[in-house]
């Protein structure tokens with residue numbers, strides 16, 4: 093370490109929000125270079141290369157072949173699939189000196205499709221799976237948490253090419269299995285959840301989420317069966333329709349100063365005219381109507397009204413996922429002014445229809461359900477408004493928040509809710525890209541057929557951060573051996589000129605001869621206290637101290653400390669190499 097390009101920091105960096113980010117900077121692994129962009133220092137790059145190599149080995153073992161594309165790409169392929177526009181503000185677009193449009197690729201479906209089209213033309217060439225490990229660029233709205241959400245990051249992206257749907261399923265399964273092996277090897281805990289496929293298009297899709305509170309994804313997990321899904325992908329089971337017969341007519345009541353669900357429910361329960369005799373009104377009896385403005389990738393906007401039971405909020409991430417590639421924005425005062433039929437705080441289905449706005453409701457709003465909702469007049473609500481009788485049902489949307497205790501769509505048991513980091517995503521693209529870019533092959537009868545594709549991503553740099561986050565403790569990083577920057581960290585803890593330096597340097601040389609990777613703290617003028625602290629901060633799994641024990645002439649010994657458990661043992665000098673070889677072999 094006397095020559096290692098490293099400065100550990102005592103203070104947390106001001107901009108670091110989560111432990112892994114703080115520690116990676118403090119321990120001298122990464123430095124921020126730009127918003128959402130990081131430089132790698134020697135220790136960080138060692139870990140990065142370990143992670144990358146594990147990813148590569150698992151892909152190779154599965155029989156996928158590595159290729160490599162440029163990150164700087166022409167616009168045309170992305171225009172052909174619509175993604176030049178659909179990616180919206182997340183895409184880094186540039187113009188070359190001749191005025192031609194380019195982009196920094198956020199992902200490479202188009203290029204892989206074109207490459208295969210370029211070289212292959214027969215069913216005999218398939219199935220095929222190709223991958224690359226490459227830097228990706230996305231102008232994320234909120235780069236955060238260090239490497240977890242960068243604007244420049246490394247992704248392993250694979251693509252499969254098959255003739256048939258069964259072939260695609262087999263390729264998908266092969267990737268799924270490879271990912272399981274890969275994340276197991278990285279020592280990352282994960283949950284496989286059903287997912288939406290987002291801007292990629294396509295159908296079947298699953299995400300690998302590392303369950304952690306710092307994650308940006310929320311998922312549900314059934315307490316009884318093995319159902320797990322990203323909340324974006326949760327399908328709310330619709331209750332059966334109820335016959336209208338005998339339901340009383342809807343009635344409008346004066347409900348002054350009740351622009352919120354809470355004030356409405358309180359008013360309705362407190363007043364003679366609106367009170368129920370059988371039970372109290374609850375928020376779940378009300379229908380809350382929220383209007384948003386959808387901005388399409390072409391820049392145009394369209395209003396959308398969403399009706400959800402009043403005991404639930406509209407979950408903006410779920411809404412976003414379901415209206416993509418459009419982006420929902422709050423309905424501004426100017427929008428309200430342009431639609432006088434909508435009365436803020438008292439919006440009802442009639443006003444929405446009169447305003448000519450598309451109205452989608454939560455799947456729980458089925459025919460025959462009766463609601464308290466806005467009457468489109470300030471201070472007025474309508475009671476007993478029946479879906480399918482008093483207002484038309486023109487479609488549903490999954491935008492209501494999902495909560496712990498909701499029913500599992502699979503088995504009806506209660507679900508739990510947790511947060512996670514998306515470390516991998518696998519999906520069946522189907523023929524969307526092959527159709528857009530005309531990737532066809534001849535089948536065995538000489539007929540020309542469109543290829544079906546899958547796309548599979550692992551966030552390599554994000555995984556590194558997730559590993560750091562999952563394993564760090566209060567005193568520092570704590571790497572799993574598979575990805576650690578070294579196997580052993582040797583600390584010299586004696587007076588300068590004492591026997592410790594020679595013993596430590598001798599040990600380091602011996603260990604390196606035996607194939608271990610050693611980090612030795614041979615800095616001069618650094619106190620043992622600082623050396624211990626730095627060793628704990630850096631997080632190599634095994635720390636060896638050449639200290640007082642070395643000076644014991646009768647029985648010289650090193651102290652070996654396990655970074656994770658903190659357990660220490662004294663090991664005689666003549667046994668130390670074998671001992672460490674054994675420890676490092678696991």
Ligand code: ATP
Pocket residue numbers: 199230232239240241242243245246247290514515516517549550551552553554
């Ligand atoms: P997110 O929902 O987190 O934005 P995504 O669904 O857009 O991710 P994909 O297009 O599925 O991401 O990309 C594949 C993988 O690349 C993700 O599973 C994730 O591990 C990684 N990844 C995506 N965006 C980033 C980013 N900004 N920084 C680091 N890794 C990322």
Ligand code: MG
Pocket residue numbers: 514517
């Ligand atoms: Mg994803």
